[in-house]
Amino acid sequence: MSPEQNSSIMDALRDIVGPRVSNSLAELCCYSCDASQVYGLPECVVRPLTREEVSRILKLAYEYEIPVTARGAGTGLAGGAVPVRGGVVLDMSGMNKILEIDVENLQVHVEPGVVVEQLNRALRPHGFFFPPNPGSSSVCTIGGLISNNGSGMRCVKYGTTKSYVLDLEVVLADGTVIRTGSKVLKSSAGYDLTRLMVGAEGTLGVITAARLRIAPMPKRRRLVMASFESAELAGMAVVKAFSAGIVPSACEILDSTTVKVLRRCDPNIVLPDGDILLFEVDGTDLSTSEDAKRVSEVCAGLAQSIRVASDQREMSEIWAARELVGAAISRLDPSKSRIYVGEDVGVPMKEIPNLMRKVQEISDSTGIPAMKYGHIGDGNLHVAWFIDVSSEEEWSRLRRAADMIHRAAIELGGTVSSEHGIGGARAGYMEMQWGPALEIMRAIKRALDPKGILNPGKLGL
Amino acid sequence: MSPEQNSSIMDALRDIVGPRVSNSLAELCCYSCDASQVYGLPECVVRPLTREEVSRILKLAYEYEIPVTARGAGTGLAGGAVPVRGGVVLDMSGMNKILEIDVENLQVHVEPGVVVEQLNRALRPHGFFFPPNPGSSSVCTIGGLISNNGSGMRCVKYGTTKSYVLDLEVVLADGTVIRTGSKVLKSSAGYDLTRLMVGAEGTLGVITAARLRIAPMPKRRRLVMASFESAELAGMAVVKAFSAGIVPSACEILDSTTVKVLRRCDPNIVLPDGDILLFEVDGTDLSTSEDAKRVSEVCAGLAQSIRVASDQREMSEIWAARELVGAAISRLDPSKSRIYVGEDVGVPMKEIPNLMRKVQEISDSTGIPAMKYGHIGDGNLHVAWFIDVSSEEEWSRLRRAADMIHRAAIELGGTVSSEHGIGGARAGYMEMQWGPALEIMRAIKRALDPKGILNPGKLGL
Known part of the structure; x- marks a missing residue:
């Protein structure tokens, strides 16, 4: 936008939302990123409070062909809410x-x-x-x-x-x-x-x-924590549990690297050694008791230890350990930061052990340490990569690692994102993952947004 | 298609599928209807066996702009698989x-x-x-x-x-x-x-x-059958059960008219009098026992009788009675046939008693008898209307009844079809149900099928 156009658009936006519009650089900077590595400075930020305001803003943007990017809390991990082509950010949080x-x-x-x-x-x-x-x-x-x-x-x-x-x-x-x-x-x-x-x-x-x-809301939850000698054995236990018809309310994995890091961070942590599975079951007192027993039986021949947690405090302690993952590495080595790239791949459940092996190879070959954890029951692995962000050379190796894991997921019949989205961060893989179906997505995009003003530069469209 | 064009298309289709193509009138007639009141004669029928064949047939149809309607078993209740604009029927059952x-x-x-x-x-x-x-x-x-x-x-x-x-x-x-x-x-x-x-x-x-x-597969199922003095009371029991957090594996209603008809049809039928709810719960032996007890407790203050069926034979008998609904009326009065129109409306669950009252009013005012049953737990009511199909006057009253029930469902915040589809039968209600969203469906249709050859004349597109 030219400065004149910008100023007349600002006037028009003020007509719609009053003081809830800004183009101060300080504010724009706050809206130029999310939790990913995608950046883009908007030209202005508007904070609508009603459907009518949103409709009037879009009418205006449509007329002047100005990009519009809606944003919630900005917690995205792929740049979905980042205005990579400038224009207006709609802050919907109000x-x-x-x-x-x-x-x-x-x-x-x-x-x-x-x-x-x-x-x-x-x-x-x-x-x-x-x-x-x-x-x-x-x-x-x-x-x-x-x-x-x-x-x-x-x-x-x-x-x-x-x-x-x-x-x-x-x-x-x-x-x-x-x-x-x-x-x-x-x-x-x-x-x-x-x-x-x-x-x-x-x-x-x-x-x-x-x-x-x-x-x-379920009346009761119970947690079965089982540790294994290898991620392969843990993967086998998951497949065995699902094949036996068990439907846990959560099924998480923490690999042995993750557990070691957590233990160095807090020696009193409630986790055993090895690759750990957390099976949560929910329902009533009786049904969860039955289900926890069945999970334990399935794990029995494969696990090196099994523990059933039934009281709230015990379960909270275990989940708290699980939630420590994100913060753990920086407590251990303040020079390293976790970077969210290649962090959300998904594969068919049975391929999880293959994916974990692959990630280890990538970690070894690029020299970027990785903690592997996530929703193994969905085939969704979160990989936490850590680098010294001041080293351009580490960034370059990290990008290579992320590229390798995305390709590996697609090769294993999976997806580059299970739940974090594509945004700008993974847009480059859409063609590879979708082939000719991407053209259909593009045709739908053109049909609904012929001028391409809605969040342009995302999803590889 | 002109006879010459038709003949050259037949040759081209024979090139693709060999003898698995036909334009004999006897065969075409078999493909001109489903279980609804929608009719349309195709120009030919093709029975592909591979993706490649389907792709080659569509390439051909696209070039010559010939309508193509895919068909499975032809059990549809809205004419979805009926070639209302002629052209090719793809019989996918092979x-x-x-x-x-x-x-x-x-x-x-x-x-x-x-x-x-x-x-x-x-x-x-x-x-x-x-x-x-x-x-x-x-x-x-x-x-x-x-x-x-x-x-x-x-x-x-x-x-x-x-x-x-x-x-x-x-x-x-x-x-x-x-x-x-x-x-x-x-x-x-x-x-x-x-x-x-x-x-x-x-x-x-x-x-x-x-x-x-x-x-x-669940290990165990149990069935709670409760009868009520009115459909309103039955509706209240359903809302109470769901609000209490019970998730049945089925929740069906048979209204008192339906039960009366079934009983006249078979005096030994296992159903009590009144408006009947069937709550099925599934899970393990213990969990279904708990759940059935909770359902019974919820119904206790409202129902006039409650019976819990746990053994397979007992449950099968009850479900068999439920499945008799479709055939019942014709056994009772051979001059009447059930016609599938206005048979699949859905409303928010809480509105079910209102909808049932409305249907009774429509039945009374049009003089078309109606049995009301269906998936009350989803807000999906199946209404069975019965007429003497030789009477044009009864057809006309039936059409009025169907129109009234579709409008009633939309007014109650519902849908003209919960699970049977729109096809040709309900296409006229899409504008009323969707408003401006229908234009978006049309835009998507144009984007993916610019020549409009795929099952034209359906969904009000």
């Missing part, structure tokens, strides 16, 4: 009202800026919860979660975000407002526009309200 | 191989002509099943099920077909073959083309293979 809790119809109606944990706090007194629980639940917004089809460790039983979205109110590129679904729990009436918007990272429209299905 | 059963990755790979029950028979020895179970499971094909997002009575716990499709191989309008997903259980990498194809009724592409998620 639209944060829970509009309706309708337990009798098993649903809630929320604005996109509602924080996931805020929703769960509101549901707790009703005995219900919203199952998708990404690591960032305490800060990330529903809008961002939907736009990335986020999930977290409970989706092995409960499914990802797309299983919980009944209806979206979406403002399209030209400002038109549509509803993609309804209040009914099931429907077979035309194209599933709701699911098309889930995971679209704001490239097809801006979500201004969402109707979400909720689930009854 | 592509009926189960390509792979991969229990360890919780998935199967099948051709679209596989019958749902055939898949379940193959899965049984592994202890797994494919949860969607429409009433037509013993004959309908996976391709048709996917194209209509079919479900059945267990989706209240397990979700509809779309929750089970991981990957589709699809031949597009111009013959291009794409894959919409992969073997991984979860992914966040671009638009969800898989879900876009589910429920699209063959208007965006022809499915030539599907990778489906499977679930472990």
Whole structure:
């Protein structure tokens, strides 16, 4: 935009949202990144509070062909909310009202800026919860979660975000407002526009309200922690458990490197040595007792130790150890930072041991240390790579490692992202992962956003 | 098509599939209808056996702009597989191989002509099943099920077909073959083309293979049958059960009219009088015992009788009575036939009593008798309307009744079809149900099928 155009656009935006627009460099910088390595400075930031404001802003942007990038809490790990082509950032975090809790119809109606944990706090007194629980639940917004089809460790039983979205109110590129679904729990009436918007990272429209299905809170959880001599044996135990018909509410792995790092960080940590599986089961007191027993039996011939945790304090301690992973390495070596690249690959469950071996080879050959953990029950491995960020040479090796892991995942029949999204960070792999299907995504993008103003530069479109 | 063009197209099709093509009127008639009131005669029928054949047929049809309608078993209730604009019918029922059963990755790979029950028979020895179970499971094909997002009575716990499709191989309008997903259980990498194809009724592409998620077979089922003085009380019991966090594996209603008809049909039938709810719970011996007890407690203050059935024979008898519904009326009065119109509306669960009242009013005002039953746990009511098909006047009243129920469902925040699809039968309600979102569906249709050859005349596109 030219300075004159910029100034007249700023005036027009002020007409719509009053003082809730800014082009001060300090503010723009705050909106130029997320938790990934993708950067881009917007020309202005607008903070709409209503659907009508969003619609008017998009009408304006459509007329002047200005890029518009919607943003929730900015916790993304792939640059999805980063305005890589400049233009307007729509900060949706102010639209944060829970509009309706309708337990009798098993649903809630929320604005996109509602924080996931805020929703769960509101549901707790009703005995219900919203199952998708990404690591960032305490800060990330529903809008961002939907736009990335986020999930977290409970989706092995409960499914990802797309299983919980009944209806979206979406403002399209030209400002038109549509509803993609309804209040009914099931429907077979035309194209599933709701699911098309889930995971679209704001490239097809801006979500201004969402109707979400909720689930009854389980009465009881139990945790089986089993340690193995190798990741292969752990992988075998997972396959054996699933083949036996066990459906855990979480199924996580911490590889032995991760466990060693955690132990050096905190010698009193409650984890045994080896490659560790955490199987959580939920249900009633009786059913979880049965399920935990079955999990233990499945692990019995393969594990070197098995422990069943049933009381809240014990389970919290174990989960706290699991959550220490992100922070562990920097406590150990302050010169190293974890960089989020190649951190979210997914493969068919049975290929997890192969993927783990592959990651170790990549780590060895590039000399970049890696901790491997994640949602093994979904085939989703989070790899934590650590480098000295002041060394350009380490950055270069890290980029090579990330490229190798993305290619490995695709070769194993998998995906470059299971739950963090593509954004700008992984856009280069879309062709390789999708082949001719990418052209169809592009055709849909052109059909819904002919001027290409919605979050351009993302998803390899 | 002109006779000359028709003949040269027939030659070209013979080049592709050999003798598996026909334009004999007797055969064409067999392909001119399904179980609905929608009719259309094709110009020829082709029975492909491979993806390559389908791709070559579509290339040809694309070049000559000939309508192509894919068909599975023809059990549809909305005319989805009926070639209303003539052209080619692709009979996909010959592509009926189960390509792979991969229990360890919780998935199967099948051709679209596989019958749902055939898949379940193959899965049984592994202890797994494919949860969607429409009433037509013993004959309908996976391709048709996917194209209509079919479900059945267990989706209240397990979700509809779309929750089970991981990957589709699809031949597009111009013959291009794409894959919409992969073997991984979860992914966040671009638009969800898989879900876009589910429920699209063959208007965006022809499915030539599907990778489906499977679930472990429950060890035990129990059935709680409760009868109520009114449908309102039954509706209240359902809402109370769901609000209390109970997740039944089926939750069906038979209204008192239905029960009366069934009893006149078979005086020894195992159903009590009144409006009846059937709650099925599944899991282990212990967990189903707990769940059945909770359901009984919830119903206690509202029901006039409650019975828990635990042994297989007892449950089978009750389900058999439920399945008699379709045939009952014609045994009672041979001059009446059940006509499938307005038979699949859905509303938010809490609105079910309102909907049932509304249907009774429509039945009274039009003088068309109606039995009301269905998947109350999903808000999906199946209404069975009965007329003397030789009376044009009864047809006219029936059409009025169907129109009224579709409008009522939309007014109550619902859908004109929960699981049977739109096809040609309900296409006229798409504008009313979707408003401006229908334009977006049309834009997607144009983007993927610019010549409009794929199943034209459906979905109100």
